[in-house]
Amino acid sequence: MRFFPTADISSVYQINFKRLYGIGIRGLIFDIDNTLVEHDAPADEGTVRLFETIRGAGIGTCLLSNNQEKRVKPFAEAVGSEYVFKAGKPSPKGCREAMEIMHTDEESTLLIGDQLFTDVWCAYNAGIRSVLVSRIAFHERFWIHLKRIPEALLLLLYRILPRRRDRKLEEALYEN
Numbered sequence: 001m002r003f004f005p006t007a008d009i010s011s012v013y014q015i016n017f018k019r020l021y022g023i024g025i026r027g028l029i030f031d032i033d034n035t036l037v038e039h040d041a042p043a044d045e046g047t048v049r050l051f052e053t054i055r056g057a058g059i060g061t062c063l064l065s066n067n068q069e070k071r072v073k074p075f076a077e078a079v080g081s082e083y084v085f086k087a088g089k090p091s092p093k094g095c096r097e098a099m100e101i102m103h104t105d106e107e108s109t110l111l112i113g114d115q116l117f118t119d120v121w122c123a124y125n126a127g128i129r130s131v132l133v134s135r136i137a138f139h140e141r142f143w144i145h146l147k148r149i150p151e152a153l154l155l156l157l158y159r160i161l162p163r164r165r166d167r168k169l170e171e172a173l174y175e176n
């Protein structure tokens with residue numbers, strides 16, 4: 001199902017990146033707004049440390065945002081990450097660009113984001129796995145609020161319908 005993430009976790013700050021490396025992940029594609037920080041917030045100390053940890057685990061990173069370069073570039077520079085702006089998610093184009101930049105492929109790359117209709121669908125279109133995180137803050141743009149209604153319904157289905165699970169990924173994510 002194109003709108004179902006491969007797995008979900010409440011926050012990126014809970015992920016054990018050494019374990020992700022252990023199951024073959026070499027590149028992470030990150031959404032920014034409401035995934036790493038609140039909407040339009042700059043990178044903070046926690047985000048900078050998070051990316052240091054990821055690099056330390058031997059995993060490359062690329063930010064993938066539909067936002068403009070003036071939002072994405074300073075953020076990327078602050079955390080020391082590659083980036084793709086105006087990505088046009090859910091188009092797979094940006095994902096492919098990100099993989100090219102990180103020298104990774106569909107198997108070794110994971111996309112982490114907070115929205116089903118942009119992030120999760122984008123990963124699906126590019127043939128890579130995705131991890132859904134809970135949005136950091138409730139306040140966001142009006143049109144995003146609108147998308148949250150069908151999203152809530154899909155999330156409910158995601159939780160109750162039987163689906164093929166990626167046990168290896170789930171174990172790496174949940175067992176810290």
Ligand SMILES: [Mg+2]
Pocket residue numbers: 031032033034035113114115
């Ligand atoms: Mg987002």
